[in-house]
Amino acid sequence: MTSGKVLAKGFRVLGYAVRDEPHTFAVSVVGSVLFSLLTIATAFVSGRVVGKIVLPAIDHGHVAVGSLLLGGLAILAVSLGKIVGILGRRLGAGAMQFNLQAKYRRAVTRRYLRLPLAWHQRHATGTLLSNANADVEAAWYPIAPFPFAVGTVVMLVAAVASLFVTDWAMALVGVAIFPALLGVNVAYSRRMSPRIAKAQQLRAEVSAVAHESFDGALVVKTMGREASETERFADKAVQLRDATIRVGRVRALFDPVLDALPSLGTLAVLIVGGWRYQQGAVRVDEVVSVAFLFTVLAFPVRAIGWVLAELPRSVVGWERIRHVLDAEGDTVYGETALTGTGPAALSFRDVDFAYTDEEGNGQRVLAGVTFDVPPGRTVALVGPTGSGKSTIAALAARLVDPGSGAIEVDGVDLRELTQDALSDAAALVAQVPFVFDDTVRGNITLDRAGVDDDAAWRALRLAQADGFVGHLADGLDTTVGERGTSLSGGQRQRLTIARALAGAPRLLVLDDATSAVDPRVEAAILASLRRADGATQPASILVVAYRRATIALADEVVYLERGRVVARGTHTELLETAPGYADLVTAYEKAEEEREREHAFDVDPLDLAADLPTTAPTTPPAAVPAGPSAAVPAGPSAAGPAVPGAVGAHAGSSSARSAGADDDDLDDRLDEQSVSA
Numbered sequence: 001m002t003s004g005k006v007l008a009k010g011f012r013v014l015g016y017a018v019r020d021e022p023h024t025f026a027v028s029v030v031g032s033v034l035f036s037l038l039t040i041a042t043a044f045v046s047g048r049v050v051g052k053i054v055l056p057a058i059d060h061g062h063v064a065v066g067s068l069l070l071g072g073l074a075i076l077a078v079s080l081g082k083i084v085g086i087l088g089r090r091l092g093a094g095a096m097q098f099n100l101q102a103k104y105r106r107a108v109t110r111r112y113l114r115l116p117l118a119w120h121q122r123h124a125t126g127t128l129l130s131n132a133n134a135d136v137e138a139a140w141y142p143i144a145p146f147p148f149a150v151g152t153v154v155m156l157v158a159a160v161a162s163l164f165v166t167d168w169a170m171a172l173v174g175v176a177i178f179p180a181l182l183g184v185n186v187a188y189s190r191r192m193s194p195r196i197a198k199a200q201q202l203r204a205e206v207s208a209v210a211h212e213s214f215d216g217a218l219v220v221k222t223m224g225r226e227a228s229e230t231e232r233f234a235d236k237a238v239q240l241r242d243a244t245i246r247v248g249r250v251r252a253l254f255d256p257v258l259d260a261l262p263s264l265g266t267l268a269v270l271i272v273g274g275w276r277y278q279q280g281a282v283r284v285d286e287v288v289s290v291a292f293l294f295t296v297l298a299f300p301v302r303a304i305g306w307v308l309a310e311l312p313r314s315v316v317g318w319e320r321i322r323h324v325l326d327a328e329g330d331t332v333y334g335e336t337a338l339t340g341t342g343p344a345a346l347s348f349r350d351v352d353f354a355y356t357d358e359e360g361n362g363q364r365v366l367a368g369v370t371f372d373v374p375p376g377r378t379v380a381l382v383g384p385t386g387s388g389k390s391t392i393a394a395l396a397a398r399l400v401d402p403g404s405g406a407i408e409v410d411g412v413d414l415r416e417l418t419q420d421a422l423s424d425a426a427a428l429v430a431q432v433p434f435v436f437d438d439t440v441r442g443n444i445t446l447d448r449a450g451v452d453d454d455a456a457w458r459a460l461r462l463a464q465a466d467g468f469v470g471h472l473a474d475g476l477d478t479t480v481g482e483r484g485t486s487l488s489g490g491q492r493q494r495l496t497i498a499r500a501l502a503g504a505p506r507l508l509v510l511d512d513a514t515s516a517v518d519p520r521v522e523a524a525i526l527a528s529l530r531r532a533d534g535a536t537q538p539a540s541i542l543v544v545a546y547r548r549a550t551i552a553l554a555d556e557v558v559y560l561e562r563g564r565v566v567a568r569g570t571h572t573e574l575l576e577t578a579p580g581y582a583d584l585v586t587a588y589e590k591a592e593e594e595r596e597r598e599h600a601f602d603v604d605p606l607d608l609a610a611d612l613p614t615t616a617p618t619t620p621p622a623a624v625p626a627g628p629s630a631a632v633p634a635g636p637s638a639a640g641p642a643v644p645g646a647v648g649a650h651a652g653s654s655s656a657r658s659a660g661a662d663d664d665d666l667d668d669r670l671d672e673q674s675v676s677a
C-alpha cells in the first residue's frame, strides 16, 4: 500500500473514531482550539507587555502602575484560559481514546465468542490476544494527539492571518516556514509508515511465539527444546528490536528538523523584523510578538507529526481488528425452543462436513453420516484415529455446522434452535479438559442459575469426583490454578464432566472425556450417568470410546472409518460383522492390558482413596447431602435398560460409599458388568 493510501485510510480511521465518540471529541477539540488561540494571544500579549511596560521601564526607569496591573492581568487571564484549554483537550482526548479502546476490545472479544470453532482453529491464540490488546491500542494511538493536531491546524491558520495583519514581510516568513513544517511532517510519516507497520506486525508475532512456547512448556521441556524455543523467540525478539530501532532512527532524524524549523523561523523573523523596524514599518512589540509566536509554535506543530506518524500503525491495528469483526461464519441461532423433558433424542441425517480455510477450500472429513441416539440410550462412537469422531461430537454440540444434511435434537434441526435451547439441553465434554483458574465451585457452577452447592455435589458424585474434592483442603472453595494445574489429569477430566452434569443436560456428548481416568472409575462414571438418582435425570449419551469397558456399556456402537459409518449395532454384533471393528477393539484391549501391567504398581494409595469411592468413606463437607437418601438410588427401577450389570456396579459403588465397602467389591461388580456386556 502506498503511503498516500495509508494516510487516506488513516484519516478514515480517525473519522470512525469521531463518529463513535462525538462528545469527547468535541470537548477535546474545543479545549485544543482554545489553547491554540490563546497561545497566539500569548505571543501578542507578550509583545504588548514588552512594548508598553518593558521598553518604557528601560527608557524612563519607571512604569505606570495601571499598565503593570493590566499587563499582569492579561498574562494571568491568558494563562488561566490556556489551563482550561489543556484540561479540556487532555480529558477529552483521554476519554475518547480509552472509550474507543474499551469499546473495540469488547467488540473483538464478543466476536471471538460468536465465531465458530473452525475460525478459532485457523487463528493462533497469541494473535487473538494481540488483536484484542496491542492492535486495539495501536488503532487508537493517534487519538491522544489528534484533537491537539486539529487545534494546531486552527492555530496555524490564525497565526498566518495575524502575521498578515501585523506585517506582510514577516508574514512571508510564516508562509515559508509553516508549509515546510507540514511538508517535513508528511515526509516523516511516509518514512515511518512501513517501519511502524512492520514493528506492529512483529509485536503480534512475538506474542504468538511466546504464547505457543508457554502453552507447550511441557513438550518443550520434555523434548529438550528449551534452547531451540529460546532461539525461536530470540529471533523474533531481535527482529522486533531491529524494527523498533529503525522506527527510532527515523524519529531521531526528523525530530531535530521539526524542532529546528520554528527556531529558524524565529531567526528569520528577527532579521526581517529588524529590517522592517528600521524602515519604520513595524513597532518593536510587533517584532517581539511574531518572534515569540514562532517560538511557541514549535511544540504544538509536533502534534501534527505525531498523528501522521501514528496513522500507519493505526491502519494496521484497525485492519487486524476489522479482520476479526468482519469475519464470517457466525453461529446464527434460530427461534425454536425445546419443550421436552427427560433424555433427548439426537439424530444425524446424511451429514457431510469439511474443515475449510478462509477461502472455503477443504477436504471432506465426514460423508453421509447417519445414526440415532434414542432418548436415554448410550451410543458409542468407535473408529480409527482421524475417522471423524471428534468432528461428530463438535457437530452434535453445534460447535460447527454440517456442510449438508441435518443434525436434530428431539426432531428439531440444531440450526433452528435458540442458543439457550441447545446449551440447556446438551453438554459436550471435550477431549482436552479445560479448567478455569477459579475454585472448584466456580468451575462447576459457572454462575449458572439454579446450579447451587447441592447440584454441584450431585454432579461431582455422578462424575465420581466427590471423593477427591472432599479431600481437597477447602473442598468446593479450593482454587485449582491456571488450567487446573493443581489437579491430576483424571481429576481435571472428572471436574469437567461434573461441570457438564451440573446443568442437568438431556444429552451428554463425551469426546474421549475419561481418557485420563482409571478404567474402573470410567466405567463407574458411565454407569452412573445412565441412571436417575431422584434429583438428576438420566441423559442420552453419545460417547467417543476407546476402551472395551466403555464400549461394552453402550446400547449401540457406531463404527466409523474415514468419515463414513461402516457399521452399527451392539458390540457383540459388530465383533462378528465388522472385521475392522474387531481388529480395532482387540488393539484397544491389548493396549489397555499393556498399560494396566505397566501401571499395576504405580497407584498412589491416596489418589486411589480419592478416586475410588469404595476405598474409603469419603464424607464430603457439610454441603453434601449425606446418608442413603443422597446416594444414587439402587435397584432395578433406576437401572439403565441395556446393561443391568453396570447399574448394579454403580449402585454398589454408591451405596458402598456410605457403607464403607472395599475395592474388591467394586472390582467384582465391574468384572461382572464386562462379562454380562
Ligand SMILES: Nc1ncnc2c1ncn2[C@@H]1O[C@H](COP(=O)(O)OP(=O)(O)OP(=O)(O)O)[C@@H](O)[C@H]1O
Pocket: 118, 121, 355, 365, 383, 384, 385, 386, 387, 388, 389, 390, 391, 392
Ligand atoms: N481444525 C481442523 N482443520 C482441518 N482438519 C481437521 C481439523 N480437525 C480435524 N481435522 C481433520 O478431520 C479428520 C477427522 O478428525 P477428528 O478429530 O474428527 O478425528 P477423530 O476420529 O476424533 O480422531 P482421534 O481419534 O485421533 O481424536 C482428520 O483427518 C483431521 O485431520
